[in-house]
Amino acid sequence: xxxxxxxxxxxxxxxxxLNIITAFAVTAVVFWLIDVNPIEAAQVLLYGAFGYEEGIxxxxxxxxxxxxxxxxxxxxxxxxxxxxGGEGQAYLGGLGAGLAILLLDPSLxxxxxxxxxxxxxxxxxxxxxxxxxxxxxxxxxxIVITTIMFNxxxxxxMVYIMVHVLRETGQMTPQSELFPTNAWMPFVHDVAAGFGxxxxxxxxxxxxxxxxVCAVLVWFFLWHTRWGYAIRATGKNGSAAVYSGIKPKRIxxxxxxISGALAGLVSVNELxxxxxxxxxxxxxxxxxxxxxxxxxxxxxxxxxxMAAVLFGILYQGGAELAFEMSNISRDIVVVMQGLxxxxxxxxxxxxxxxxxxxxxxxxxxxxSQEVATEVGA
Amino acid sequence: xxxxxxxVLLTLDATFRVSTPLIIAAxxxxxxxxxxxxxxxxxxxxxxxxxxxxxxxxxxxxPWAGLGVAMLxxxxxxxxxxxxxxxxxxxxxxxxxxxxxxxxxxxxxLGLAWFHQGGLTPALDNDSRFLSITLPFxxxxxxxxxxxxxYKELISGHNILVYLAFAIVPIVWWVxxxxxxxLRLRAVGENPTAVDTAGLSVVKLRYKxxxxxxxxxxxxxxxxxxxxxxxxxxxxxxxxxxxxLAALIFGKWxxxxxxxxxxxxxxxxxxxxxxxxxxxxxxxxxxxQVIEATPYLLTVILLAGFIGRATPPKASGIAYxxxx
Numbered sequence: 001x002x003x004x005x006x007x008x009x010x011x012x013x014x015x016x017x018l019n020i021i022t023a024f025a026v027t028a029v030v031f032w033l034i035d036v037n038p039i040e041a042a043q044v045l046l047y048g049a050f051g052y053e054e055g056i057x058x059x060x061x062x063x064x065x066x067x068x069x070x071x072x073x074x075x076x077x078x079x080x081x082x083x084x085g086g087e088g089q090a091y092l093g094g095l096g097a098g099l100a101i102l103l104l105d106p107s108l109x110x111x112x113x114x115x116x117x118x119x120x121x122x123x124x125x126x127x128x129x130x131x132x133x134x135x136x137x138x139x140x141x142x143i144v145i146t147t148i149m150f151n152x153x154x155x156x157x158m159v160y161i162m163v164h165v166l167r168e169t170g171q172m173t174p175q176s177e178l179f180p181t182n183a184w185m186p187f188v189h190d191v192a193a194g195f196g197x198x199x200x201x202x203x204x205x206x207x208x209x210x211x212x213v214c215a216v217l218v219w220f221f222l223w224h225t226r227w228g229y230a231i232r233a234t235g236k237n238g239s240a241a242v243y244s245g246i247k248p249k250r251i252x253x254x255x256x257x258i259s260g261a262l263a264g265l266v267s268v269n270e271l272x273x274x275x276x277x278x279x280x281x282x283x284x285x286x287x288x289x290x291x292x293x294x295x296x297x298x299x300x301x302x303x304x305x306m307a308a309v310l311f312g313i314l315y316q317g318g319a320e321l322a323f324e325m326s327n328i329s330r331d332i333v334v335v336m337q338g339l340x341x342x343x344x345x346x347x348x349x350x351x352x353x354x355x356x357x358x359x360x361x362x363x364x365x366x367x368s369q370e371v372a373t374e375v376g377a
Numbered sequence: 378x379x380x381x382x383x384x385v386l387l388t389l390d391a392t393f394r395v396s397t398p399l400i401i402a403a404x405x406x407x408x409x410x411x412x413x414x415x416x417x418x419x420x421x422x423x424x425x426x427x428x429x430x431x432x433x434x435x436x437x438x439x440p441w442a443g444l445g446v447a448m449l450x451x452x453x454x455x456x457x458x459x460x461x462x463x464x465x466x467x468x469x470x471x472x473x474x475x476x477x478x479x480x481x482x483x484x485x486x487l488g489l490a491w492f493h494q495g496g497l498t499p500a501l502d503n504d505s506r507f508l509s510i511t512l513p514f515x516x517x518x519x520x521x522x523x524x525x526x527x528y529k530e531l532i533s534g535h536n537i538l539v540y541l542a543f544a545i546v547p548i549v550w551w552v553x554x555x556x557x558x559x560l561r562l563r564a565v566g567e568n569p570t571a572v573d574t575a576g577l578s579v580v581k582l583r584y585k586x587x588x589x590x591x592x593x594x595x596x597x598x599x600x601x602x603x604x605x606x607x608x609x610x611x612x613x614x615x616x617x618x619x620x621x622l623a624a625l626i627f628g629k630w631x632x633x634x635x636x637x638x639x640x641x642x643x644x645x646x647x648x649x650x651x652x653x654x655x656x657x658x659x660x661x662x663x664x665x666q667v668i669e670a671t672p673y674l675l676t677v678i679l680l681a682g683f684i685g686r687a688t689p690p691k692a693s694g695i696a697y698x699x700x701x
Contacts, residue, residue, distance in 0.1 A: 034486060035490065135680065135681050139680075139681045141681050141687075142680070142689070144470050145623075145626060145676070148417075149619075149673040149676055149677050150673075152619065152670070153670050153673050156666040156670035156673075160664055160666040160667070288474070288478055327489060327490045327493065328489065328490070329486065329489055329496065331481075331486050331489075333482070334479075334485075335482035335483050337478050337482070338480070339479060341475035341479075342461070342476075342479065345471040345475060346461040346462065346465075346472035347460075347465055347472075349467070350465050
């Protein structure tokens with residue numbers, strides 16, 4: 001193997017692998033700090049995630065959310081933009097999906113309701129990203145700061161709407177009325193029963209298919225369309241992209257709208273698929289989790305699906321862990337997310353100089369030979 | 378004395394208390410960003426400091442010990458940020474977010490394991506907190522109209538960290554604008570290459586700036602946990618780190634204007650509490666959420682360039698690569 005192939009292997013495989021291992025190792029240290037045997041904890045966690053049918057259902061259900069937000073963050077990343085606003089975009093997506101269902105006539109069929117709710121979620125999520133995108137593209141305000149501000153604005157706006165406008169009459173808790181049953185995204189266990197298979201009931205619903213379709217579409221869009229190429233070119237080298245005729249302002253708008261729309265789809269899984277009403281704070285943590293998923297999945301849809309499943313496992317297994325052990329809670333998943341963002345994101349190249357020195361050093365003999373030929377010539 | 382006057386005084390009094398952590402944290406952010414390092418991690422550092430202060434103070438019984446450890450923990454996180462972004466030239470925003478998320482989880486996990494109270498730390502008695510200080514001559518001066526109550530209600534009766542916050546601002550101004558270190562700090566945020574050419578270490582300067590920020594975030598977190606409140610609760614900083622960041626932008630990275638921005642945001646917060654359920658003549662009841670959202674809205678409008686222009690330090694957000 002020559003030096004260039006070795007470096008390619010280091011960059012593509014060894015480095016990401018080492019980063020993930022480091023994140024896991026530090027998590028193990030945290031377990032040790034709080035007097036929990038990491039191996040025992042891992043066993044409980046895996047049993048919770050895979051040990052029984054309902055657990056598996058929950059795992060994939062959570063993974064679905066992470067696929068949506070992971071894809072959302074990744075699309076923005078490819079354009080060189082950091083969308084921290086997934087949290088707010090998912091929340092607003094919920095408003096879009098909820099309004100689409102609540103404003104339509106309840107006697108309509110599922111074939112109207114479900115597409116309408118998906119479009120509502122896409123539209124509102126995208127809209128909540130469009131404003132920061134516009135401000136970045138045309139007014140020069142930094143997208144990171146504006147998307148953070150828009151998370152808080154979304155929270156205030158939603159509290160107001162939930163309390164004053166959409167609250168179910170006669171209820172204290174700020175939640176909307178129940179969606180008509182026609183508008184429910186079918187549960188996977190119901191669909192399976194229709195085909196004669198019986199599996200345990202879980203919140204897992206057909207939104208998971210939507211997530212997989214989105215992953216394929218994002219892959220096709222980014223690597224096989226003109227717009228996708230323009231987005232990746234802008235992210236890799238903005239000024240080179242401009243010289244090749246790409247308009248960066250449009251790229252910012254398009255990438256952010258797609259990103260926000262994808263984040264908005266979390267609400268389809270959570271609300272249309274499981275809660276069946278608009279509730280408060282259904283989105284909490286998924287927007288930020290998406291950053292970890294996108295970084296761990298190397299911004300590629302296949303990687304994102306794998307990372308999303310991993311976080312689904314941690315989320316569901318973490319619930320089991322909290323149930324089994326008194327001195328631990330599900331927040332261990334949040335710790336893990338933080339560590340993944342730290343080691344796969346901020347410290348992505350920490351090991352690189354060391355790896356290259358040890359595995360692909362510049363050969364002494366080759367170097368001296370080059371000097372010799374130069375002198376000889 | 379009229380009730381209106383007293384209400385105004387009490388609202389302003391609350392403004393001081395709410396603004397204190399914002400001011401200290403915003404000053405921390407000012408050092409980092411003036412040196413060219415974006416610091417989204419203010420929130421996480423404050424939360425970690427709050428947890429450390431409440432835990433140590435609960436165990437040891439001394440607020441000063443709590444403050445000391447809080448500053449150490451916050452500095453540790455600041456150094457982690459430096460290690461990732463200065464030494465390894467990682468993305469500054471990603472690193473900050475990582476710190477925020479890590480601390481959000483870790484503070485609850487460690488609190489649960491150490492104190493077994495569902496992630497809370499034990500409630501503190503008065504000996505383990507920073508308590509209000511009554512300034513001298515309050516009662517003797519109370520008879521003076523307007524100024525007497527002003528002194529009693531507004532100036533006196535805060536804890537030491539509130540006074541510290543307001544003392545820090547002129548010090549920060551002096552350090553940033555009147556010292557050699559401050560000049561270098563501003564230079565390294567605008568044009569690190571020039572600083573490097575002048576024979577100074579960009580890396581060292583940026584680490585120093587982050588360290589100062591760490592100390593300040595430590596104080597801010599301590600204030601939230603053991604001066605303003607009496608225990609640590611999950612996510613107790615509740616976005617104040619982000620508000621401080623907004624104030625930093627709103628104040629255009631200048632100490633005095635940043636302080637005014639913090640006071641404005643603090644005032645809005647205090648006002649939101651006071652206006653809850655109150656119908657104003659001619660306007661009716663203002664929804665609390667509208668007032669709560671105002672700081673964020675104002676910052677967005679400012680960033681959009683509709684009220685003045687917010688220009689960040691030129692080199693902020695960019696890792697420095699020494700040319701070979």
